[in-house]
Amino acid sequence: MKNAMKNRRTRLLAVLLAGVMALTMAAGLTACKTEGGTEDGTATELPTEAPTEEPTEAPTPVPWSVDEQGRRLAGSDTKVVRDGTPKKYFTMSFDDGITQDEHLIEIFNKYNFKGVTFFINTGLFGANWTWVGQTLGMPSLTHQRWTKAQFKTGIYDGFDVACHTVNHGSLKNYDEAGVINEVQKNADDIYELTGIYPLGMAWPGGDTEYTNKTVDIVSNQTTICFSRGVSGTNKFNLPKYWLKWMPTTTFGDGKMALTLAKKFIESDCESDMLFYVWGHGYELDYYDSWDELDELIKMITEAEDIVIVTNSEFYWLFKDEIPKWK
Structure with missing residues (x-):
């Protein structure tokens, strides 16, 4: 037993x-x-x-934020993360969507630089503004916009594209419906062309061509979240209002931009700083300042402590801390 x-x-x-x-x-x-x-x-x-159980990784987040209609929102795919440490941010923008942008992009690609936003007018594809060169005393200077067909070949692929209104008109001369159409149709057109919905704009014609009433309309009646002016501050401050975002300087002949770049790199970063350079591609032909642009981009990309962002990315990083408008 x-x-x-x-x-x-x-x-x-x-x-x-x-x-x-x-x-x-x-x-x-x-x-x-x-x-x-x-x-x-x-x-x-x-x-x-x-054997010990391996920790389960969190699912990879969706890289884009979308609006209520499921449209991908420009800049929402930024890989930049704020960690509470003050940082130096650099961004650029160029207006009008003209043929000199091709040369700009060649320089940007040379340094793998993507921190730029191109503001375009979707009602002026193919427009040739000969008056620009004549006004500047250089009749040979071109201001030729890409045609729609050229745009659709992917000239701006991989770059941030945003609004400059449909027809580049002085918005202070439009009624409310006209302002809304110029801005909103421009945004809708860009989405149709790129598959990415723009949240930003550059005021056409400069800071004298819109009023506080215009800003109110854009703020309350359109999907635009930020808009750049042209009055340079020569400072590295963050914008006071998103819809009156003033840049640090224009590029122009490149001298001021390079001077400020050196100052920016050498500055101690005790709070978040922003160096914003804007311009038009034709101005680099006018001033023959292409080498200066190359030098600027080289300087910025080689600096170890500068965070390079598009205008739209910068908006996403600080959208909850800066008021849209008064």
């Missing part, structure tokens, strides 16, 4: 041991697969300790 019970216990123990060994082998094979081992057990060692 005792021998029978003993034999039975022995068989049960053998079964249990076999089960434990099977589980251990399975765990060992799984861990090996994770680290590059093979399913047939080649070069597999049994664990010396009980």
Whole structure:
């Protein structure tokens, strides 16, 4: 009787041991697969300790934020994360969507620089503004906008594209419906062309061509969240209002931009700083300042402590801290 019970216990123990060994082998094979081992057990060692459960990684977040209509929102895919440490931010923008932008992009791509926003007018594709060169005393200077077909070839692929109104008119001369149409249709057109919905704009014609009433209309009746003016501050302050975002300086002949860049790089960063340079591509032909742009981009991209962002990315980083308008 005792021998029978003993034999039975022995068989049960053998079964249990076999089960434990099977589980251990399975765990060992799984861990090996994770680290590059093979399913047939080649070069597999049994664990010396009980296997521990690997932590489950959080799901990868959707890279884009979308609006109520499911449209991807410009800048919402930024990889920049604010961690509470003051940082130096750099951004640029160029207006009108003209053929000199191709040369700009060549320089930007040379340094893998993406911190620029191009503001375009979707009602002026193909327009040739010969009066620009004539006004500047250089009749040979071109201000030729891309045609719609040229735009659709992907000239601005990989870059931030935003609004400059449909027709570049003086918005202070439009009634409310006219302002809304110029701005909102421009945004809708850009989305149709790029698949990304713009949140930003540059005021057409400069800071004398819109009023506080115009800003109120844009703020309350359109989807625009920020709009750049042209009056340079020569400072590295963050914007006071999103809809009156004043840049640090225009690029022009490049001299002031380079001077400020050196100052920016050498400055101690005790609070968040922003260096914003804007311009038009034709101005670099006028001033022959392409080498200066190359020097600026090289300087900025080689600086270790500068965070390069598009206008739209910067908006997403600070949208909850800066008021849209009064």
